[in-house]
Amino acid sequence: MDERYFQPEIETMGRHDLEALQLRRLKESIGAALRSPFYRTRYGGAGITPDSIRTLDDLRRLPFTTKDDLRGNYPFGLVAVPMDRVVRLHSSSGTTGNPTVICHSRHDLDCWANRVARCLYMVGVRDTDVFQNTSGYGMFTGGLGFQYGAERLGALTVPAAAGNTVRQIKFIRDFGTTVIHAIPSYVFRLYEVMRESGISPQTDTRLRTLVIGAEPHTEAQRRKIEESLGVKAYNSFGMSEMSGPGVAFECPEQDGLHIWEDSYIVEIIDPQTLEPVPDGGIGELVLTTLDREAMPLIRYRTRDLTRILPGECPCGRTHRRIDRIKGRSDDMFIVKGVNIFPMQIEKILMQFRELGTDYLITVDTVGNNDEVMVEVELGDLFTDDYSQLQRLTREITRQLKDEILVTPKVKLVDRGTLPKTDGKAIRVKDLRNNR
Amino acid sequence: MLIKQLSVFLENKSGRLNEVLDILGRADIRIIAATVADTSEYGILRLITTDTAAAYMELKNNQVSAQQSDVVAITCDSSAADFAAKISCFAREGLSVEYMYCFSVGDKAFLILRTSDNARVPELVSRYGLQTITEHDLSLL
Numbered sequence A: 001m002d003e004r005y006f007q008p009e010i011e012t013m014g015r016h017d018l019e020a021l022q023l024r025r026l027k028e029s030i031g032a033a034l035r036s037p038f039y040r041t042r043y044g045g046a047g048i049t050p051d052s053i054r055t056l057d058d059l060r061r062l063p064f065t066t067k068d069d070l071r072g073n074y075p076f077g078l079v080a081v082p083m084d085r086v087v088r089l090h091s092s093s094g095t096t097g098n099p100t101v102i103c104h105s106r107h108d109l110d111c112w113a114n115r116v117a118r119c120l121y122m123v124g125v126r127d128t129d130v131f132q133n134t135s136g137y138g139m140f141t142g143g144l145g146f147q148y149g150a151e152r153l154g155a156l157t158v159p160a161a162a163g164n165t166v167r168q169i170k171f172i173r174d175f176g177t178t179v180i181h182a183i184p185s186y187v188f189r190l191y192e193v194m195r196e197s198g199i200s201p202q203t204d205t206r207l208r209t210l211v212i213g214a215e216p217h218t219e220a221q222r223r224k225i226e227e228s229l230g231v232k233a234y235n236s237f238g239m240s241e242m243s244g245p246g247v248a249f250e251c252p253e254q255d256g257l258h259i260w261e262d263s264y265i266v267e268i269i270d271p272q273t274l275e276p277v278p279d280g281g282i283g284e285l286v287l288t289t290l291d292r293e294a295m296p297l298i299r300y301r302t303r304d305l306t307r308i309l310p311g312e313c314p315c316g317r318t319h320r321r322i323d324r325i326k327g328r329s330d331d332m333f334i335v336k337g338v339n340i341f342p343m344q345i346e347k348i349l350m351q352f353r354e355l356g357t358d359y360l361i362t363v364d365t366v367g368n369n370d371e372v373m374v375e376v377e378l379g380d381l382f383t384d385d386y387s388q389l390q391r392l393t394r395e396i397t398r399q400l401k402d403e404i405l406v407t408p409k410v411k412l413v414d415r416g417t418l419p420k421t422d423g424k425a426i427r428v429k430d431l432r433n434n435r
Numbered sequence B: 001m002l003i004k005q006l007s008v009f010l011e012n013k014s015g016r017l018n019e020v021l022d023i024l025g026r027a028d029i030r031i032i033a034a035t036v037a038d039t040s041e042y043g044i045l046r047l048i049t050t051d052t053a054a055a056y057m058e059l060k061n062n063q064v065s066a067q068q069s070d071v072v073a074i075t076c077d078s079s080a081a082d083f084a085a086k087i088s089c090f091a092r093e094g095l096s097v098e099y100m101y102c103f104s105v106g107d108k109a110f111l112i113l114r115t116s117d118n119a120r121v122p123e124l125v126s127r128y129g130l131q132t133i134t135e136h137d138l139s140l141l
Ligand SMILES: [Zn+2]
Pocket: A251, A252, A253, A258, A313, A314, A315, A316, A317
């Protein structure tokens, strides 16, 4: 048996067999979904049955499921099994309206733990490891999700939960923690406090692997985490609607996240036309659960933007890879018929060393035309010469136009002056609807 | 021979110039000469101060985009003829003047010049017997 894989027969299954497995499970999922009041009305009314699906492509004819559907059928309208089979629920904090609730049967929890174990095993976590989880426990799925996954693997699992950095560091040292799960900003906090206390992560701890996720971060931040702590850091992707962590995870290649296609069918759609986007193109991630019985979700619109990375992964896994999530489809805007995502603009701006990190995209109607203005803060002043500043502005404009196909107006602004709400930068301001 | 000048990026927004001057004022840095050149969107404020290195750090700590660069400050009397004579030395040697501004202390005037080739400035200053001021001179002003 190949030591690299937790479930070699599934992780390296040929595409043909994997798709056959998906088709079989998809029919089962639709059959199960039809037992819930929500899908019985929505799908049953439209005459959709498991037999409506003859190929995986037939899935595209089914209506989407959205977060509003979950909220509107709060709390149990999508539950597809008798309630005595439900053994746990996780609920999101509902800042607006009803929260979303996801119910799990014993089988669902079993599959979930197995997926998380598979992810951790993929990046070298074994039963000899000590896994410290700094996620919040309780309703937040990063707590119990990683807890049961790491236990499934046989690792000594420390449910440290969030906060109390000094205590976290004491655990790391006393228990010989080798693997930590944390959000990136908390990793930096841990590192800060270690340094202040004169503890070297390299020589005074056994830390080897970090699992990071739940918070957008750049490749540069990952490298910084790896360098400062002397570890390998891997990206984790999950969401409570899809059970929690364990949906997609980086392999040792650190080039995209394998999404477990025995558990999910992946679609990337244009959030406006709802049509499929070809592999490699950016769009909204749409997921269908394949092994969840208590609350199957069909064509769930995640609102997360990503793309399928074309090509095979050298690690030998056949499950396709998605790019790290960089934005929400709600942030997309359309100018002159072109879909524009802030992340496209950000990607270009971040390539200019002369610029700072904050920017603001404003879309407005000028005369009869929609115009895009990109305000970006300057870094340290690199010249004393206007023509150099103008040349920089022209070069940014040219590269942006190549990327978004619309010529934006680029404006350099003072650092620290772009608007923020709750400390978070505002990226897009669309003034067209206000007139 | 050459002195440090501070260039500051200024977005054309009311109050921004004041903010920058306040930052320097709070750090007890005095401004000896200043000039603002601007376009419709932004300007560059150029400053000669009593302590340019400190001024630069102060601005950097306050998130202001700034840069230090070299200029030459030549002593002259305030007559137009003398200005022209001093500048022509550089032109004769093939150096162009990218910009220039001046200030005076008492009856002394100082021309601040940015030339197209700072490396050749010391040589020309001595060849034409020009008088320049140093960072040290500035700190005494
Ligand atoms: Zn791989």
